[in-house]
Amino acid sequence: MKTTxxxxxxxxxxxxxxAMVLMIVALVxxxxxPTISSQIEQKQINDTRRQLDEIKxxxxxxxxxxxxxxxxxxxxxxxxxxxxxGGNCSNFYNGYVPAATLGFSGTVNNQGLLIDSWGNPxxxxxxxxxxxxxxxxxxxxxxNGMSTVGITSLAPTLLVxxxxxxxxxxxxxxxxxxxxxxVPAIIFSTGKNGSSTPPNTNKDELANALTSNxxxxxxxxxxxxxxANGEFDDIMIWVSTxxxxxxxxxxxxxx
Numbered sequence: 001m002k003t004t005x006x007x008x009x010x011x012x013x014x015x016x017x018x019a020m021v022l023m024i025v026a027l028v029x030x031x032x033x034p035t036i037s038s039q040i041e042q043k044q045i046n047d048t049r050r051q052l053d054e055i056k057x058x059x060x061x062x063x064x065x066x067x068x069x070x071x072x073x074x075x076x077x078x079x080x081x082x083x084x085x086g087g088n089c090s091n092f093y094n095g096y097v098p099a100a101t102l103g104f105s106g107t108v109n110n111q112g113l114l115i116d117s118w119g120n121p122x123x124x125x126x127x128x129x130x131x132x133x134x135x136x137x138x139x140x141x142x143x144n145g146m147s148t149v150g151i152t153s154l155a156p157t158l159l160v161x162x163x164x165x166x167x168x169x170x171x172x173x174x175x176x177x178x179x180x181x182x183v184p185a186i187i188f189s190t191g192k193n194g195s196s197t198p199p200n201t202n203k204d205e206l207a208n209a210l211t212s213n214x215x216x217x218x219x220x221x222x223x224x225x226x227x228a229n230g231e232f233d234d235i236m237i238w239v240s241t242x243x244x245x246x247x248x249x250x251x252x253x254x255x
Contacts, residue, residue, distance in 0.1 A: 041192070044117035045235065048189045051106065051116065052237045055124075055187050058102045059239060064251040067144050069185055069244075072124045073098040079112035086141040089126060094210040097124040097187065116235075120194040123208070125186040125217065127156035140184050147254050156182035156241055157215045161207075164218055168207045171216065178219060183238045186217055191233030202230035 063069050071081040072095020079100035082090040089095070099106060099114040106114050113121040129137030129149075139145030139154070146154060160179045161171035171177045188208065193200065200206070202225075204218040219236040223229070248254040 044192070048116045048118075048235055049237075052122070052187050052189065052235065055097055055102075055104065055114075055122065056237055056239055058104050059124075059185055059187070060244060060247050062102055063244060064247050064253060067147065067248070067253045068142055069126050069140050069239075070098050070101050071141050072096055072126060073101070073113065075111055075113070075121075077112075079108060079114070086138075086143065088138050089141055092128055092138075093125050093213050093215060095124055095126075097122045116189040118189075118192050118194060120190050123186075123188050123190065123210075125158060125188075127158040127182065127184050127215065129155065129157070146248070151245055151249075151254060154241060154245070156184045158183045158186055158238070159216050160186065160236070160238055161216060161218050162220050163204050164207045164216060166203060168203055168212060169214055169216060179238065179240075181241065184241055184244050185239040186236060187238070188217070188219075188234055188236035191235055193231055193233055200230040202232045204232050205230065205234060208234055208236075 059069060068086050071083065071086050071089035072091055073079050074082045074090055074095055077098075079098060081098040081101040082095070084101075097104070097114045099108060100112060104114065109115050109119070109121065111121075116122050127140055129139045139149050140156065158179070159171060159177045159182060161177050163172050164170065165172050190205075190208070195205070202223070204220065204223075206212065207216055207218045217236065218232075219234070220232065223232040225231040245254060
């Protein structure tokens with residue numbers, strides 16, 4: 001008796017079928033990538049905000065221990081305040097977080113400057129007592145300066161605005177200052193774009209630029225670039241006078 005064996009033909013994928021699978025995979029990945037990218041960016045924002053809060057606490061702690069706020073670091077001071085010992089700061093309005101002076105741990109660049117989630121140096125601004133004569137009235141950064149002049153005479157000149165005038169030297173009329181009585185210190189990240197200078201044309205970011213060198217700064221939610229204006233993505237917090245004074249009183253640094 002003969003056994004008849006029937007062979008089954010095995011078919012592979014055709015080029016059309018492979019192309020369809022690849023197209024489906026591309027569509028799936030195309031839908032996932034923006035979501036993943038958005039999640040990564042949000043994590044960077046959250047991490048940077050947390051970092052700024054920690055720096056704020058470190059600055060207040062430094063004032064409580066030393067009776068003054070530290071001066072900002074410069075691009076060449078390797079994370080130390082400039083000058084060491086405070087007093088007449090080299091750059092009240094256009095410096096960086098003095099991480100080495102604060103003993104603050106974190107990621108630094110090759111200049112010793114503390115950096116944010118995007119690798120940009122974190123800015124630190126400290127007030128003068130009188131913006132017209134900052135080299136004389138530096139009581140906030142001088143040892144026992146605040147206690148010498150007295151609590152009622154402390155008048156920080158740093159202003160944080162919701163937006164600025166076209167000349168970048170005052171809060172706009174339509175939007176009052178967020179800190180009408182001034183603040184002693186501001187800490188901020190220049191965000192993902194890392195740019196507060198031209199070619200960015202956003203006047204609010206330009207107010208925060210290193211080159212602005214004035215006590216007017218801007219903080220508001222993210223604003224995308226438009227035909228009329230550049231992108232704003234700075235992230236900013238500040239030390240309030242009341243918080244600083246109350247903490248220093250509790251520590252016996254102020255009467």
